[in-house]
Amino acid sequence: MNFTLLLTVAVSICLIGIVLRFYVWFSQGIHPPATSSSLPQRLAAAGRAMGGALFGPRLVTILKSIFLDLLFQQRVFNKNTLRWLAHGLIFTGFLLLFFLHALDSLITEKLFSGYVSTLNPYLFLRNLFGLMVLAGVTIAVYRRITLRPQRLKTYAGDWAALIFVGGIILSGMLLEGAKISSYSTFQRMVEDYGDVAGDQEQQALEAFWVKENGLVIAHRKVEMTTALVDQGREISGRSCIECHAPNTSAFVSYGLARITGPIAAAAGDAGAVNFLWYLHILFCLSFLAWLPFSKMFHIIAAPVSLIITRIMGKENGEPANVLTRQMIGLSACTHCGACSLECSSNMFFESFQNDFILPSEKVQFLKNLAAGRELDPDTLKKLQQGLYICTSCDRCTDICPSGINLKELFVSSRYALLAHGIPETSMLSHFSFPLALAQYRVDDHLKALKILEQLFKKSFRVLADMVQPLTLTRPGKFSNPSYRSCYSCQRCTNICPVVRSFDNPGEALGLLPHQIIYSLGIGNVDLAMGSKMIWSCSTCYLCQEHCPNQVELCDIFYGLKNAAIAKIEEGDRS
Amino acid sequence: MKFAFFQGCNIPVRIEQYADSTEAVLRIFDIELVKIPEFNCCGYPVRNVDEKAYILPSIRNMAIAEKAGLDILVICNCCFASLQKAKNVLEKDSALKDEFNTLLAKEGLTYHGATRIRHYLTVLHEDVGIEAIRNKLVNTCKGLKLSVIHGCHILRPREITQFDDSFVPRITEDLVGVTGATSIDWRGSLECCGAALAGLNDELSRRLLQEKITGAREAGADYVTPICSYCHLQFDTTQVNIAAQAGPETDLLSVLLYPQLLGLCLGINEQRLGIARNRTIGVGDIDHIKSLLAPPVEEKKKKVRQQAA
Numbered sequence: 001m002n003f004t005l006l007l008t009v010a011v012s013i014c015l016i017g018i019v020l021r022f023y024v025w026f027s028q029g030i031h032p033p034a035t036s037s038s039l040p041q042r043l044a045a046a047g048r049a050m051g052g053a054l055f056g057p058r059l060v061t062i063l064k065s066i067f068l069d070l071l072f073q074q075r076v077f078n079k080n081t082l083r084w085l086a087h088g089l090i091f092t093g094f095l096l097l098f099f100l101h102a103l104d105s106l107i108t109e110k111l112f113s114g115y116v117s118t119l120n121p122y123l124f125l126r127n128l129f130g131l132m133v134l135a136g137v138t139i140a141v142y143r144r145i146t147l148r149p150q151r152l153k154t155y156a157g158d159w160a161a162l163i164f165v166g167g168i169i170l171s172g173m174l175l176e177g178a179k180i181s182s183y184s185t186f187q188r189m190v191e192d193y194g195d196v197a198g199d200q201e202q203q204a205l206e207a208f209w210v211k212e213n214g215l216v217i218a219h220r221k222v223e224m225t226t227a228l229v230d231q232g233r234e235i236s237g238r239s240c241i242e243c244h245a246p247n248t249s250a251f252v253s254y255g256l257a258r259i260t261g262p263i264a265a266a267a268g269d270a271g272a273v274n275f276l277w278y279l280h281i282l283f284c285l286s287f288l289a290w291l292p293f294s295k296m297f298h299i300i301a302a303p304v305s306l307i308i309t310r311i312m313g314k315e316n317g318e319p320a321n322v323l324t325r326q327m328i329g330l331s332a333c334t335h336c337g338a339c340s341l342e343c344s345s346n347m348f349f350e351s352f353q354n355d356f357i358l359p360s361e362k363v364q365f366l367k368n369l370a371a372g373r374e375l376d377p378d379t380l381k382k383l384q385q386g387l388y389i390c391t392s393c394d395r396c397t398d399i400c401p402s403g404i405n406l407k408e409l410f411v412s413s414r415y416a417l418l419a420h421g422i423p424e425t426s427m428l429s430h431f432s433f434p435l436a437l438a439q440y441r442v443d444d445h446l447k448a449l450k451i452l453e454q455l456f457k458k459s460f461r462v463l464a465d466m467v468q469p470l471t472l473t474r475p476g477k478f479s480n481p482s483y484r485s486c487y488s489c490q491r492c493t494n495i496c497p498v499v500r501s502f503d504n505p506g507e508a509l510g511l512l513p514h515q516i517i518y519s520l521g522i523g524n525v526d527l528a529m530g531s532k533m534i535w536s537c538s539t540c541y542l543c544q545e546h547c548p549n550q551v552e553l554c555d556i557f558y559g560l561k562n563a564a565i566a567k568i569e570e571g572d573r574s
Numbered sequence: 575m576k577f578a579f580f581q582g583c584n585i586p587v588r589i590e591q592y593a594d595s596t597e598a599v600l601r602i603f604d605i606e607l608v609k610i611p612e613f614n615c616c617g618y619p620v621r622n623v624d625e626k627a628y629i630l631p632s633i634r635n636m637a638i639a640e641k642a643g644l645d646i647l648v649i650c651n652c653c654f655a656s657l658q659k660a661k662n663v664l665e666k667d668s669a670l671k672d673e674f675n676t677l678l679a680k681e682g683l684t685y686h687g688a689t690r691i692r693h694y695l696t697v698l699h700e701d702v703g704i705e706a707i708r709n710k711l712v713n714t715c716k717g718l719k720l721s722v723i724h725g726c727h728i729l730r731p732r733e734i735t736q737f738d739d740s741f742v743p744r745i746t747e748d749l750v751g752v753t754g755a756t757s758i759d760w761r762g763s764l765e766c767c768g769a770a771l772a773g774l775n776d777e778l779s780r781r782l783l784q785e786k787i788t789g790a791r792e793a794g795a796d797y798v799t800p801i802c803s804y805c806h807l808q809f810d811t812t813q814v815n816i817a818a819q820a821g822p823e824t825d826l827l828s829v830l831l832y833p834q835l836l837g838l839c840l841g842i843n844e845q846r847l848g849i850a851r852n853r854t855i856g857v858g859d860i861d862h863i864k865s866l867l868a869p870p871v872e873e874k875k876k877k878v879r880q881q882a883a
Contacts, residue, residue, distance in 0.1 A: 020695055083688070085768065131787075141869060149680040149681045149682075150681055177729060180876055266722055342611060342612075344583050344613070344614045344615040345614070345615055345630035345632055346614050347614050347615070347617065347627075347630050348615070348631070349628060350630065350677060351620075351624065351627035351630055352624075352627065353628065378597075389620070391615045391619055392583070393583035393584075393586065393587055394587045395587075395600075425623065426623060427773075427774075428620035428622050428623065428774055429619050429620050429621075429622050429623045430618060430620075430621070430622065430770065430773070431619045431620075431773075432772070432773025432774055433619070433769060433770075433772045433773050434584070434588075434773075434805070435773050436772040436773035436776055436779070436812075437772065437807055437811050437812065437815075438817060439586075445773070448876070449774070451745040453724055496764050497782060497785075498778065498782075500779050501778060501782065501785075535774060535775070536775060536778055537770075537781060538726075538766040538768060538770050538778075538779075539726065539766075539770045540726040540730070540765060540766035540770075541726055541727070541729075541730035541731055542730070542764075542765070542766075544727075544730065544731055545729075545732065545740055545741075546732045552731070554730075554731070555731075558622065558625065559625070561622045561623075562622070562624055563625075564621075565623055566624075
């Protein structure tokens, strides 16, 4: 197939993809609902923000960001030198190859008047840059494999990116190697550029190129005397060297040619060159077409995200820009997993076995939420739990190499999901504490707590609703046996700071601390689990400390809370 | 002396000044705090939901410190109690220990229980000692009245935390005393700040906090000195939130952290101690505290006499 046609198709797909991704930036969002501001409003707001940044004192900040965040990758450098090295090698090598090699007719030729791709330093540099990329890819692969126990998740898309980048470079090197060893390429070049008189000179030149430049001639025996090689060197000096540096300068491809040359020659060297050329072109063009639909779109989105973060920090700007920034952030994620590696909740991931507890996995999935895709209830519930089991330590936001404001994304998503009305038992944990401090969406929070309260009412019968007298059953169903030593002095209730906070504590709390211990004593754990008291316990341990009989009240309350949540979750599943 | 510095989740992002001032004070006594980025949450937030999930994170943290051959130094009460609790549970439950160790082995960690959990106040009180602190004082702060609120999880349950006498704690008394300031006797000192209920039952949580604010004021406190980071956030953030709703005229009870006070008396610059970063403290407060600072008179006399002899 025609190269221009393939190139046109790939570039068109890439451009369409980029336009689509830009459209998504301005049309989707997580919370507040995307309907709150229209596409033109959001474009205008983004325009205003950009204008304000470009024509003002913030320009200095932008320039600083370009050097520190984009080119130097300071955020990665500060955290992990090896990852910085891997990214730096790939980033530098790949960009230089793209501009100086792929676009040589547009850039290199204009910049350097004597540019010929087979001359040095170009021949050498191409190999050097390629080797840099390969070294970077190798480190990246190593990192993905060795960090698996540290909860680094790798998707097919992550491998695909590495295969594409590595494939482009490797196929290019193999192609160059095949050309080095190919006799038909040699012949074509001699015909086009060579100054060779007669068969004897041709033989001498061939001998020299076989000896020192990796040429492979398999279809006949080549005479290799020192005199012939020397003569060949002389002819080469006269007619080749001006436009063709020694192949050894292409140190990687030359080495490859030594290995692949005989194989290519046996299989047909012209065919091999042709095949590898297509392979290389296909790798490059499919990468180009795939780019906007994959995590490689970060090439465009991450710089934008980093500059925004450099200017805005964790603060939000104009309301119409909040959603746009969320979307830019989501598209800037490279799934590098840096956030999950340092996530403070990582051990909760091990306990609850929910991928969404890891920030990197949340970000990956939130795209579906932003796009308004229908999510099945199980996934929704898991995502909601994952969003809630978060210590609000902000480490992920500070670490993210793409500068995504993860904190804002997660808070918004958390309340966007809670609005669906699915009860979230993790709200009863102390993960709620930093949320209360920050006073995020107080009304939404209260509403979600109400839903949970109703679920408790449905699941547990409280003492006040019971008409039948309580029956005694055998005690011993509860894991902490210390309740058995209670001798009913009620010291616990008398010292409780929560009890004394109410005018009518019995009504407000359902059961008082000593009554909870009594409930366990008569074997009615459910009654204890359903009381409001356990959720009003301030966990101050005064009761437990003051109990003359070492009843571990506060620990028992924790146990009851755990059991109540387990029962509710169970009921929800069945 | 060298410790692995366990800051928890709140301090690095919400109370940096607590870590900074503690570090600055301890450095004067040649105590180095090593920051370990691999540390995770202590587990405390999930205790209401699942006890086992609450224990595991602390075990990993201790395994990390063990690998580094360091004891852990903690500021936050809830982190302190979680680490001590986890240690205590595994001492009695070898099956759980094996289960957790299998999990930790994936990342090359093992928990043996060798790491000791130290609260920074204990380190100051026991390892440094009151006399050593007194010898380094540049100033004392006579006339300053502090209402110390210990926070529950450092004192109780005493078998687990093993911090001090849970009914009549001495450590804070001695440590405040050496600075010349007075730790006033007030009823909230050993009680709950309400933090554990925040986000679950804000109304009740705030009621408990308000009771402490009023109690401290009535007892004549100039400042409140919370030991726990959760207490700190209740007094220094929630109090501001409540005041914002109540109106601009509301008078705040200012927070002064213990290492900030001790730091001033040791001659450390107030910026380094981050005093102005306490949200409830005003410029007037800082001037007030500084006006009370004076060289430790008696000590100097003694020294002069010793030199003369």
